[in-house]
Amino acid sequence: MEEIARELSKIETFHDLLLITSNFHGDKVAIINAENESKKVTFSQLRNTALKVSNFLLEEAGLKKQETVGILMPNRWEHIAIHIGTSLSRLATN
Incomplete structure (x- = not known):
């Protein structure tokens, strides 16, 4: 329990919360699809997708910290990961 409390004290951003939560509860459900409750996403899946997005934005798209990214897509769990x-990339969303 002390380990969890120590990690939680490090939280400064929403993505910090996700990274810490996925370390302790990676196999737990983070998101349930409202239209189809059988479709679920775990904290590990959410973390891994968010890390892939971050890597893409910085490495492949060549964006720099503090630039703004626009997101236009249907309401899906991937929207949260994006x-x-x-946020992990220190970019702003619009």
């Missing part, structure tokens, strides 16, 4: 990925 927001977290941009």
Whole structure:
């Protein structure tokens, strides 16, 4: 329990919360699809997707920290991963 409390004290951003939560509860459900409750995403899946987004934005798209990214897409769980990925990259979403 002390380990969890120590890690939680490090939280400064929403993506910090996701990274810490996925370390302790990676196999737990993070998101349930409202239209189809059988479709679920775990904290590990959400973290891994957000990290891929972050890597893409910085490495492949060549964006720099503090630039703004626009997101236009249907309401899906990936939208959350993209927001977290941009936060991990220190980018702003619009």
